[in-house]
Amino acid sequence: MQTDRRTFLAATTLGALTAACGGGPAEAAQRFPLTLSDAEWRKRLSPAAYNVLxxxxxxxxxxxxxxKEHRAGTFACAGCGLPLFSAKTKFESSTGWPSFYQPLGNAVAIRSDRTLGMLRTEVLCRRCGGHLGHVFDDGPRPTGKRYCMNGVAMTFRPGVA
Structure with missing residues (x-):
């Protein structure tokens, strides 16, 4: 059986970050509620979204x-549709990626990412395990966090959020 990077990392979450109490990001688990085959993901997603997620x-x-999306609404996972971020928490980080200071409750999971020779905190969709981006400690108040997300990994639903 061949193991890809995602399966290996999910199975070996040594050093995974622990979730903060009260609705913070969950620690990434080995299994996610929505699991599809690679062929099903390829059929469901655009090539760019597949590459990221x-x-x-x-x-x-x-x-x-x-x-450039500044309307009221919700940013959701492009893989499974789970609401991830309220537009109210989006801010301009000048990094080139959509950035948020806080996810919605029970929306994301996090785990340690040691690729590229450094330790980062990877952000995943809690439902499907799709890779969304990373979170950093250089964001604005009130959390001080910058959830730096890949736009292709999300969709936007206008409306009240």
Missing amino acids: RKEGTERPYSSPLN
Whole structure:
């Protein structure tokens, strides 16, 4: 049986970050509620979304139309539709990717990411395990967090959020 990076990391979450109390991000688990075969994910997602969500790729900075999305609404996972972020928590980080200071409750999971020779905190969709981006400690108040997300990994639903 061949193991890809996602399966290996999910199975070996040594050093995974623990969730904060009260609705913070959950620690990434080995299994997610929505599991599809690779062929099903390829059929469901665009090639760019598949590369980011399922293969942990990164879109080019400033390439996402969601960077310029400023309406009221909700940003959801492009893989499974789970609401992830309220537009109320979006801010301009000048990094080239949509950034938020807080996810919705029970929306994301986090785990340690040691790729690229450094320790980062990876952000995943809690329902399907799709790679969304990373979270950093250089965001604005009130949380001080910057959830730096790949726009291609999300959809936007206008409306009250």
